[in-house]
Amino acid sequence: MSSTTLDIAAPIRGAQGVTRGAAEVATSLTLAMVGAAAIWDSLRLGIGWGAEGPQSGTFPFWIGLLLAGASLANLVPVMRGKNAGAEAMFVTWPQLRLVLSVLVPTIVYVAAIPLTGIYAASATLVAYFMMRLGEFTWRSAIPAGVATAVVAFATFEIWFLVGLPKGPVEDLLGF
Amino acid sequence: MEELGLLMQGFSVALQPGNMLLMLVGVVLGVLIGVLPGLGGANGIAILLPLTFAMPPVSAVIMLSCIYWGALFGGAITSILFNIPGEPWSVATTFDGYPMAQQGRAGEALTAAFTSSFIGAFVAVVLITFVAPVIAGFALRFGPPEFFAVMFLSFACFVGMSRGSPLKTIAAMMLGFLLAAVGMDTVTGQLRMTFGSEEMIRGFDFLVAVIGLFGISEILCSIEDGLRFKGQRAKIDLKVVLRTWAEMPRHAFLAARSALIGCWMGITPAGATPASFMSYGVARRMAKDPNEFGRGRIEGVIAPETAAHAAGTSALLPMLTLGVPGSPTAAVLLGGLIMWGLQPGPMLFVEQKDFVWGLIASMYLGNIAGLLVVLVAVPWFAAILRVPFPIIAALILTVCAIGAYTVSNAEFDIVLMLVFGIVGYVMKKLDYPLAPLVLALVLGDRTEEAFRQSLLLSEGNLGIFFHNWLSGGIMALGVTLLLWPALTWLRGVLAGSFGRARAA
Numbered sequence: 001m002s003s004t005t006l007d008i009a010a011p012i013r014g015a016q017g018v019t020r021g022a023a024e025v026a027t028s029l030t031l032a033m034v035g036a037a038a039i040w041d042s043l044r045l046g047i048g049w050g051a052e053g054p055q056s057g058t059f060p061f062w063i064g065l066l067l068a069g070a071s072l073a074n075l076v077p078v079m080r081g082k083n084a085g086a087e088a089m090f091v092t093w094p095q096l097r098l099v100l101s102v103l104v105p106t107i108v109y110v111a112a113i114p115l116t117g118i119y120a121a122s123a124t125l126v127a128y129f130m131m132r133l134g135e136f137t138w139r140s141a142i143p144a145g146v147a148t149a150v151v152a153f154a155t156f157e158i159w160f161l162v163g164l165p166k167g168p169v170e171d172l173l174g175f
Numbered sequence: 176m177e178e179l180g181l182l183m184q185g186f187s188v189a190l191q192p193g194n195m196l197l198m199l200v201g202v203v204l205g206v207l208i209g210v211l212p213g214l215g216g217a218n219g220i221a222i223l224l225p226l227t228f229a230m231p232p233v234s235a236v237i238m239l240s241c242i243y244w245g246a247l248f249g250g251a252i253t254s255i256l257f258n259i260p261g262e263p264w265s266v267a268t269t270f271d272g273y274p275m276a277q278q279g280r281a282g283e284a285l286t287a288a289f290t291s292s293f294i295g296a297f298v299a300v301v302l303i304t305f306v307a308p309v310i311a312g313f314a315l316r317f318g319p320p321e322f323f324a325v326m327f328l329s330f331a332c333f334v335g336m337s338r339g340s341p342l343k344t345i346a347a348m349m350l351g352f353l354l355a356a357v358g359m360d361t362v363t364g365q366l367r368m369t370f371g372s373e374e375m376i377r378g379f380d381f382l383v384a385v386i387g388l389f390g391i392s393e394i395l396c397s398i399e400d401g402l403r404f405k406g407q408r409a410k411i412d413l414k415v416v417l418r419t420w421a422e423m424p425r426h427a428f429l430a431a432r433s434a435l436i437g438c439w440m441g442i443t444p445a446g447a448t449p450a451s452f453m454s455y456g457v458a459r460r461m462a463k464d465p466n467e468f469g470r471g472r473i474e475g476v477i478a479p480e481t482a483a484h485a486a487g488t489s490a491l492l493p494m495l496t497l498g499v500p501g502s503p504t505a506a507v508l509l510g511g512l513i514m515w516g517l518q519p520g521p522m523l524f525v526e527q528k529d530f531v532w533g534l535i536a537s538m539y540l541g542n543i544a545g546l547l548v549v550l551v552a553v554p555w556f557a558a559i560l561r562v563p564f565p566i567i568a569a570l571i572l573t574v575c576a577i578g579a580y581t582v583s584n585a586e587f588d589i590v591l592m593l594v595f596g597i598v599g600y601v602m603k604k605l606d607y608p609l610a611p612l613v614l615a616l617v618l619g620d621r622t623e624e625a626f627r628q629s630l631l632l633s634e635g636n637l638g639i640f641f642h643n644w645l646s647g648g649i650m651a652l653g654v655t656l657l658l659w660p661a662l663t664w665l666r667g668v669l670a671g672s673f674g675r676a677r678a679a
Binding site: 031102113129134 | 365399597
């Protein structure tokens with residue numbers, strides 16, 4: 001069976017959300033700012049001719065200038081409203097809710113790795129996804145999570161001898 | 176026919192039992208990666224790359240390139256049976272492949288897809304066998320200006336040949352160059368764009384970026400539509416295979432044309448995805464009954480699959496001979512070469528004959544192995560997508576996190592991977608191309624080095640890039656490609672105002 005609760009929340013046409021135009025503007029401005037930061041830092045390093053040829057800032061300076069220029073030029077069609085589909089949705093609220101239902105647990109997962117180690121965090125992630133997003137009970141979710149951690153541990157720590165972040169659980173077991 | 180002798184030597188390397196086993200493991204893993212959403216050739220290889228550090232380079236590259244072939248084969252399975260392109264280059268395969276499966280001709284469609292993939296790859300490998308040594312020999316005479324010119328040309332290709340907005344291509348590319356420049360400057364030892372952060376001193380590893388940009392973002396994109404997998408049953412038996420093979424010679428011309436389109440698009444860094452679309456488009460335009468396309472024509476499967484596989488394979492040609500990869504996956508393999516301590520570029524063909532010819536021989540064998548594996552094991556691979564999406568998603572996120580960590584044993588890299596995942600999600604949705612970003616990130620340092628060395632030679636005179644016909648010619652071609660979108664735009668504007676004036 002591959003039916004999940006996600007099917008129920010299938011995207012609704014014409015729903016409200018973030019428009020494509022708004023997303024375009026935000027992305028262009030962010031990229032232009034990255035370009036500006038590169039220009040600023042390159043000017044600090046020097047963009048002229050030094051003892052070893054072109055100074056450290058020369059190459060990033062021009063790259064930053066091109067990035068800022070291209071990003072700002074990208075704004076022109078959006079601002080003139082000529083961009084086909086600027087009114088189209090970048091992401092609708094129901095879609096965003098689905099994306100966040102995966103993204104938020106993933107952020108928590110990444111944040112937890114330094115504290116709990118990667119194995120315990122992964123086991124929890126698998127079990128959480130199964131119970132929250134797919135209609136599994138703890139009876140199947142918890143064994144599946146533990147199995148993931150054990151297989152990963154056997155593969156990396158024992159077979160490939162690659163050490164991954166470990167936490168209190170592994171300490172307790174003596175690894 | 177010196178190549179044939181070297182190729183035989185390569186076969187003796189590739190046919191060692193250990194390497195044969197790695198080939199098989201690679202192909203099976205590759206098909207698996209190709210079938211799963213969120214794992215593709217580029218990030219699949221990026222995740223496995225750190226595990227190969229202890230292997231001899233030739234064994235490592237055989238396994239990783241076989242993963243690539245496997246992924247190319249695997250993409251077709253999900254496109255035909257589930258109408259979900261497992262890889263971007265198999266989008267065009269869904270147009271006719273899925274209707275065929277709906278009509279109960281899944282076996283025929285799959286056989287045609289796998290066979291034409293194999294033919295495309297075979298043409299490309301033959302091309303590599305005979306053309307690569309020539310190009311490498313030619314490139315031995317290259318100095319820094321010529322290398323910079325070649326890189327300039329390949330980046331200009333992205334701008335000139337992109338289907339989307341050239342400005343977005345430039346922005347994505349420049350972002351890649353900037354990310355590559357972060358950290359210690361190898362020439363002067365100064366810290367660049369670290370903004371006082373200690374984590375930034377190491378710079379951005381492209382493997383971490385690839386895992387985030389292609390893996391995490393793909394999961395986020397697929398969840399948007401409330402993913403459910405509803406597939407057709409796959410049944411391939413010998414009778415279907417033989418019947419389809421008997422039919423294939425009729426499409427020989429189509430396959431040859433598609434393979435040529437694929438090889439061309441693969442060598443210029445346009446990649447497999449546009450090649451498959453272009454080949455499908457040409458096939459439809461040249462057909463007697465174009466309207467039948469999209470309703471389950473076998474030609475609609477043969478054309479994109481042949482081209483995609485030819486392009487994916489021939490993308491390794493510039494990677495091996497010039498050190499300029501033709502696709503994101505080839506870029507990841509190039510990063511692997513550097514990590515194994517090999518210097519990519521023409522010297523490989525002189526100093527690392529065993530490596531180069533072992534790899535080329537393994538391309539022949541790996542594709543044969545791939546064809547057999549997919550023909551035999553299609554139902555098992557298709558069964559993977561019957562595993563509920565939440566489990567697949569959680570497992571892929573875990574694998575990506577482990578992959579990002581093992582690149583340099585840094586927990587901060589997992590955070591970076593997640594950030595790249597969100598960036599990739601936004602960029603994908605706004606049609607910013609990811610391939611130029613990845614290539615710029617991989618080649619950034621070497622491009623800058625070639626640029627600085629050239630300027631050192633000429634004491635700061637930019638004319639060095641035009642100092643002889645070779646680098647000047649390549650640069651001129653690059654500039655033309657770079658200006659191509661502007662020229663077409665200008666022509667459109669002129670024609671438009673001319674048309675209006677005439678109408679008035």
